[in-house]
Amino acid sequence: MSDKKDITLSINGRDHKVSVDPRWTLADVIRDHCGQTGTHLGCEHGICGACTILVDDTPVRSCLMFGVQADGKKIRTVEGLANGNEYHPLQKAFMENHALQCGYCTPGFLMLATGILEAQPDISDDDLNDVLSSNLCRCTGYANIIKAVRAARDEMKAAS
Amino acid sequence: MATATNRMLGHLGDSVERLEDPPLITGKGRFVGDINFADQLHMRIVRSDHAHGKIISVDTSAAEAVPGVVAVWTNENIDDIPPIDFREGSDSTLALFRQYPLARELVRYVGDPVVAVFAEDPYTAEDAAELVIIEIEPLPVLINADDPPQDFKGQATTEAAIVEQGYGDIDETFANAYKVVEIDVKVSRHTGVPMECRGAIGRYDEARDVLEMYGAAKVPHRNRDTLCRMLNRPASGVHLFEGHTGGGFGIRGELYPEDVLVCVAAMRLRRPVKWIEDRREHLMAANHSRQQRHIIRAAVAEDGEVVGLDDELYLDQGGYIRTHGTRVANMTTGTLPGPYRFPVYRSICHFRLTNKTPAATYRSPGRCESTFVRERLMDAVAVAMDMDPIAVRRRNLISLEEMPYGRALDVLGDSVEHDPGDYAGLLDQGLAQIGWDDLQKELAERRANGEMVGAGISMFFEKSGLGPSDGAKIFVDNEGFIEVVTGGASIGQGFETAMAQIAAEDLGTDYRRIRVVHGQTNRIDYGVGAHASRATVLTGTAVSLTAQAVRAKALDMAAELLQTTADALTITDGVVHAKDNPSGPSLTLGEIAEALIPTSKLRGDREPYLKGEEWFHIDHQTYPYGHHIAVVKVDPDTGGVEIEKYFIAYDIGRSINPKMIDGQLVGGLAQGVGGALFEEFTYSDAGDPQAVTFADYLMPTLKEIPIPEILLTEDFPSIRTPLGIKGAGEAGITGAAGAIASAIDNAIGIPGAVTETPISPQRLKKILSEHDK
Numbered sequence: 025m026s027d028k029k030d031i032t033l034s035i036n037g038r039d040h041k042v043s044v045d046p047r048w049t050l051a052d053v054i055r056d057h058c059g060q061t062g063t064h065l066g067c068e069h070g071i072c073g074a075c076t077i078l079v080d081d082t083p084v085r086s087c088l089m090f091g092v093q094a095d096g097k098k099i100r101t102v103e104g105l106a107n108g109n110e111y112h113p114l115q116k117a118f119m120e121n122h123a124l125q126c127g128y129c130t131p132g133f134l135m136l137a138t139g140i141l142e143a144q145p146d147i148s149d150d151d152l153n154d155v156l157s158s159n160l161c162r163c164t165g166y167a168n169i170i171k172a173v174r175a176a177r178d179e180m181k182a183a184s
Numbered sequence: 185m186a187t188a189t190n191r192m193l194g195h196l197g198d199s200v201e202r203l204e205d206p207p208l209i210t211g212k213g214r215f216v217g218d219i220n221f222a223d224q225l226h227m228r229i230v231r232s233d234h235a236h237g238k239i240i241s242v243d244t245s246a247a248e249a250v251p252g253v254v255a256v257w258t259n260e261n262i263d264d265i266p267p268i269d270f271r272e273g274s275d276s277t278l279a280l281f282r283q284y285p286l287a288r289e290l291v292r293y294v295g296d297p298v299v300a301v302f303a304e305d306p307y308t309a310e311d312a313a314e315l316v317i318i319e320i321e322p323l324p325v326l327i328n329a330d331d332p333p334q335d336f337k338g339q340a341t342t343e344a345a346i347v348e349q350g351y352g353d354i355d356e357t358f359a360n361a362y363k364v365v366e367i368d369v370k371v372s373r374h375t376g377v378p379m380e381c382r383g384a385i386g387r388y389d390e391a392r393d394v395l396e397m398y399g400a401a402k403v404p405h406r407n408r409d410t411l412c413r414m415l416n417r418p419a420s421g422v423h424l425f426e427g428h429t430g431g432g433f434g435i436r437g438e439l440y441p442e443d444v445l446v447c448v449a450a451m452r453l454r455r456p457v458k459w460i461e462d463r464r465e466h467l468m469a470a471n472h473s474r475q476q477r478h479i480i481r482a483a484v485a486e487d488g489e490v491v492g493l494d495d496e497l498y499l500d501q502g503g504y505i506r507t508h509g510t511r512v513a514n515m516t517t518g519t520l521p522g523p524y525r526f527p528v529y530r531s532i533c534h535f536r537l538t539n540k541t542p543a544a545t546y547r548s549p550g551r552c553e554s555t556f557v558r559e560r561l562m563d564a565v566a567v568a569m570d571m572d573p574i575a576v577r578r579r580n581l582i583s584l585e586e587m588p589y590g591r592a593l594d595v596l597g598d599s600v601e602h603d604p605g606d607y608a609g610l611l612d613q614g615l616a617q618i619g620w621d622d623l624q625k626e627l628a629e630r631r632a633n634g635e636m637v638g639a640g641i642s643m644f645f646e647k648s649g650l651g652p653s654d655g656a657k658i659f660v661d662n663e664g665f666i667e668v669v670t671g672g673a674s675i676g677q678g679f680e681t682a683m684a685q686i687a688a689e690d691l692g693t694d695y696r697r698i699r700v701v702h703g704q705t706n707r708i709d710y711g712v713g714a715h716a717s718r719a720t721v722l723t724g725t726a727v728s729l730t731a732q733a734v735r736a737k738a739l740d741m742a743a744e745l746l747q748t749t750a751d752a753l754t755i756t757d758g759v760v761h762a763k764d765n766p767s768g769p770s771l772t773l774g775e776i777a778e779a780l781i782p783t784s785k786l787r788g789d790r791e792p793y794l795k796g797e798e799w800f801h802i803d804h805q806t807y808p809y810g811h812h813i814a815v816v817k818v819d820p821d822t823g824g825v826e827i828e829k830y831f832i833a834y835d836i837g838r839s840i841n842p843k844m845i846d847g848q849l850v851g852g853l854a855q856g857v858g859g860a861l862f863e864e865f866t867y868s869d870a871g872d873p874q875a876v877t878f879a880d881y882l883m884p885t886l887k888e889i890p891i892p893e894i895l896l897t898e899d900f901p902s903i904r905t906p907l908g909i910k911g912a913g914e915a916g917i918t919g920a921a922g923a924i925a926s927a928i929d930n931a932i933g934i935p936g937a938v939t940e941t942p943i944s945p946q947r948l949k950k951i952l953s954e955h956d957k
Contacts, residue, residue: 045307061218062211064430066379067463071878074379102211115209119201122843125851126676127208128215128379128430157885160878162379162431163676164847165854165916166886 031095035060036104044091050084051075053091054101062102062131066160073159076132076139077101083139102131105138113183114138114176123172125163132159137173145181149174194685194695196907199843202681203696204674213428216383216399221456224385225254227446228309229459230299230316231469232291235327235539235871237320239289239298246315247301252308255453256316257300259286262448266414268439271406271507274413280337281344281537283504285441285448290337291320292503293540294873295468297441302449302457325871329500329536330477342537344505347513351592352528357492361483365568369560370940371553371921373475373500374863376546376855377883380430381461382470384443386450393421397447400424402437403713404703405671410439410507411447419709426703432675433855434545434715435471438507442469467876472865473546475500476516478557482564483528488571488579492528495520495557499535502542510535511596512543515550515647518595522558523607523645523809524580529593539871545715547855548914550595551646552921556941559642559922567935573926574615577643581607588903596650596716601804603910605835605900611643611811614833617895618813627815631933636818637828638933640926642919645809648911649721649904651802655710656726658687658734660794662781664758664774666691668730669701671711672723677913678844679719685840686724686907690731691738692755693773716805717911720840725905726800733796738776741790745771745779806902808910810834812853812919814927820952823945825861825928830892832919837901837910845912846894852916854889860921862888864942932957 028043033053040058049068054060054077063086066074070088077086078100105112114134117123124130133156140147140155147155152173161169194200207213244256255261267282287298299316303309326334326342333341358364384399395417400407404424412422429436442459449457461469476499483492499513517531546552562580566573582589587604594600615621623639630637657669668687672679680700688695701707702714712718739750742760746753746769754763761770777794779786815829832849839845862882866874875881901908925938928948937951 048307055217060211061215062213064215064380065217066381067878069463069877069879072379072463102209106210111209118209119205122199122202122847124205124208125678125847126379126429126431127204127213128428128676130208131211134209153886157887160379160883160885162377162433162855162883163851165850165852165891166889167850167891168847170886170891 029092031092033058033094033099034097035099035101046090046092048091049087050089050091050094051086054086060101060103064128064131066129073136074129074132076136076159078135078139081139081142083136100135102134105134113179114173117172117176121168121172121175123164123168129159129161133161133169137176141177141180145184147177152177194688196685196689197839197842198685199841200681200685200695202678203684204678204680215380215428215430216385217460219385219398219427221385221387224456224458225302225304225453226306226309227449227457227459228301228306228313229297229442229465230301230313230318232287232296232298232320233294234291234320234322235294235325236323237291238323239287239291240319240321242299243317244299247312250308250312250315252304253301253312254304255302257286258298259284259288262286265444265448268441268444268507269410269413270509271403271410272509275509278344278505278509280340281505283441283506283542285444294871295541296503300445300449302453325539327538327540327867327869327871329498329534329538333536336537343534344501344537345510345535347510347517347533347535348531349517349593350530354492354494354528354530357528358483358494361491362486363484363568364481365484365561365565366481367561367564367936368479368939369557370477371474371556372941373472373865374859375471375473376433376435377881378431378433378436381463381466382436382440382442383460384446385456385458386446387456388450388454395422395447395451397424397443398427400426400437400703401429401675402432402673402715404673404705405711406713407439408705414444415447423706426673429675432714433547434549435473436675437673438471438544463878464876467881468541468873471506471544472502472541473543473549474553474859475543476553480557480561482561484565484569488569488576490524490526490565490580493521493526495531497531497533499533500540500543501535501537502540503537504542506542506544508544512545512549515595516554518593518600519551519647520554520558521591522555523582523643525582540867547852548918551644551914551918555642555644555918556921556925560925563926563929564936573641578608578611583608595647595805598651598805602645602807603900603902603904605809607809610809610833610835610897614811614813614831614895618831623815636820636931637816638927638930639813639815640923640930641811641813642922642926643811644918645807646911646915646918647805647807648717649802649806650716650718651722651805653799653801654712654722654726655797655799656723656730657708657797658730658795660734660773660777662774662778664697664772664777666693666698667701668698668727669708670723670727671708671713672702672719673714674702675714677714677848678841679714682720682724682840682844683727686727687731690728690735693758697758717913721806721905721909721911722800722802724840724909725907726798728907729798729800730796733798734794737796738773738794741776741779742771745786802904804904806837806904806910808835808837808915810915812923814923816924816927816931818928818931818948820957823949823952825943825948827857827890827924830890832892832916833895834915835897835900836912838898838908839896840909842896845896848912849894849916850892852914853892853920854884856917856920857889857924858884859941860924861942862944
């Protein structure tokens with residue numbers, strides 16, 4: 025359809041040199057051309073948040089951004105959340121609090137929460153609810169997601 | 185060396201962490217979209233944009249000319265493929281109404297697949313699909329199931345079936361009633377909407393003559409059987425594989441047109457074919473559910489006893505009858521009486537096709553709808569009799585003394601027989617826990633101060649553990665690792681963890697040493713998947729019986745090797761030892777397995793291997809029960825409803841993993857709140873769907889969902905299963921709409937105001953303005 029453009033995506037610290045159609049979404053490039061399928065697509069119109077990743081440390085819906093727009097930017101996805109074999113406090117909290125069932129929305133919630141807790145380590149419960157209400161989950165009824173993110177916030181604060 | 189005092193992780197009743205979680209929190213899940221095969225093609229479906237019409241012509245030439253397009257199919261390319269058959273086998277009375285994988289002659293809803301485009305990549309397939317020109321001659325559109333039926337293909341009408349159930353003399357009962365109370369209520373069209381859209385990959389292995397489908401879910405074995413029937417292939421030559429599944433809720437995993445298409449295309453195009461649905465497609469093509477209108481009346485005696493129930497309902501089936509046949513109609517008419525006695529009963533379901541997306545089951549099918557209707561009626565009876573709504577319910581509940589309570593009703597081939605349970609007792613516990621009397625006073629005071637606040641209740645009985653049978657296999661290898669192979673399915677509910685916990689209980693091992701296989705039709709011949717809250721009840725019991733058999737075999741072998749008797753031995757943390765001497769001579773399960781290999785001299789005449797396969801047969805489904813209580817606040821300016829408090833009481837019989845049960849109840853409630861307040865597929869008069877994005881189909885976020893208080897009791901283990909297990913999958917949703925509607929009536933002070941879900945701000949504002957509030 026159109027001329028390809030060579031870009032470099034830095035995903036979880038590793039550079040991926042890819043030749044992309046300008047119209048390919050960032051989510052598709054990450055999934056289909058960089059092999060990182062942990063980022064999930066739930067609606068492809070920016071509402072459900074399943075595809076949330078961090079671009080330059082800010083939560084972004086990767087279905088609403090083109091791959092070419094992310095050229096040279098620092099991308100973090102769920103695959104990069106753990107430190108080697110050591111889970112991120114959010115990952116641990118999600119397991120301990122049964123904050124996932126099918127796990128499809130989970131990467132989006134994890135990256136959304138990572139972004140917000142890094143930016144605002146002292147975020148209040150109410151503000152956290154505001155942020156987390158931007159993503160959809162169809163299994164858990166959210167109660168355990170709230171619990172898990174609050175637990176991770178408290179643990180990350182205590183550790184810092 | 186483990187000792188008997190060591191607590192092994194993951195036994196029955198432990199809220200252990202899930203085995204499923206590690207890949208899912210690290211991005212290593214294998215959902216169907218994550219699976220790829222070399223040389224695969226991508227399929228894109230061109231769907232009808234007419235709700236009803238005759239296909240005059242289809243021009244695929246422009247699409248075929250797009251570089252990268254390999255094939256473009258209409259029904260003519262696959263006119264040897266029959267319509268998609270019913271899951272439970274062929275049914276000649278309904279056969280006419282089945283859907284072809286690609287529309288033949290007619291289109292019957294917006295979203296009906298007409299053309300399939302196969303291309304080298306998904307973007308190309310989608311581009312080419314836009315170039316297909318379909319000429320349709322419009323036919324009259326039927327939107328409402330309660331409008332007069334229309335012609336169907338010149339051979340029938342759109343009233344595909346009438347499903348009637350009941351017992352006793354309705355006419356006499358109503359003629360002699362002290363009072364007759366009638367309501368007319370509707371449940372909207374909404375559905376499961378899992379976060380993962382559907383997907384399927386067909387792959388044909390010519391070398392072995394095996395057709396494979398990836399992306400199966402819910403009922404892989406059943407779908408294999410249907411595919412074999414449709415494609416005339418042996419079961420040994422069709423394998424379905426379930427990977428991770430992003431939510432099920434009844435709608436995901438049924439056999440859809442797209443599933444058949446990728447299989448047929450893989451065989452004919454000789455390349456793997458992948459199809460991933462987008463959300464717009466999902467909302468117009470995956471099964472819808474729920475839409476019913478009930479005109480229902482109660483014959484009431486002077487003391488509030490409902491002596492007769494007479495229901496006539498219109499079920500909106502949509503464009504075709506899919507894999508479920510009339511099961512939703514059956515479950516609705518079979519469970520409508522709920523936890524009440526109702527000595528005389530009749531329900532007549534007009535099962536009618538319309539020109540909308542085909543409908544089928546969504547979590548708690550039939551019970552969700554009928555519970556809303558029945559509980560609305562019980563509230564109406566209370567008003568008509570000037571009785572307290574709790575008192576009316578109490579007057580009619582089936583008592584513990586009457587259990588097990590049979591009725592001349594059929595639910596999925598099972599004659600209903602309520603498990604013993606104390607419905608009134610659980611009601612007492614629930615009301616006490618929530619402080620019902622004080623709550624009423626508090627709400628009355630707040631109403632007196634001008635607030636629109638109220639409380640409502642909804643009681644229900646659930647059904648779970650659909651039989652009749654299920655089996656399981658267990659194999660212990662020489663290192664003591666255990667594999668449990670089932671025909672169950674994992675749709676996010678924690679199936680692997682539950683099965684591992686059940687097996688661990690009898691095998692005396694840490695549940696984390698157990699690998700659970702599900703949804704792989706090449707690993708076990710038989711399976712009925714995950715639906716109808718049956719997996720833990722049926723498959724779990726089969727796993728338990730198999731684990732017991734393997735345990736017995738292990739102890740028998742060990743007894744000989746340790747020169748003692750089997751009943752003197754036990755297993756702790758994978759080690760067999762004397763019950764009274766945990767630190768004495770011992771053997772690991774792996775060592776016992778090694779003693780049982782075919783060439784082992786120690787084996788004697790025992791069957792080779794430390795393995796087992798057992799079956800569980802159930803004579804009736806299990807019928808758990810409970811109630812929901814909602815406290816809501818209505819904003820008269822916006823018509824918005826805030827759920828201030830929510831309470832669920834439920835008797836589970838026996839918990840395997842309480843945290844997962846809690847998760848099922850809370851998650852079910854979220855969907856219940858969605859259906860009660862927000863979610864609805866609306867259509868224009870021309871049959872255009874108006875909710876095909878998440879901006880129009882409103883699913884609740886965490887802002888709309890209350891965190892419920894839950895009273896989970898184990899007071900009445902099921903008499904149908906040796907472990908006493910009853911299902912947990914659907915109780916969170918079943919009572920929601922009824923309780924919320926009742927609370928809204930109470931809050932706005934207009935009895936019987938809510939007659940239709942979702943109780944959207946628009947509907948509520950209309951009710952308020954009609955009553956000058």
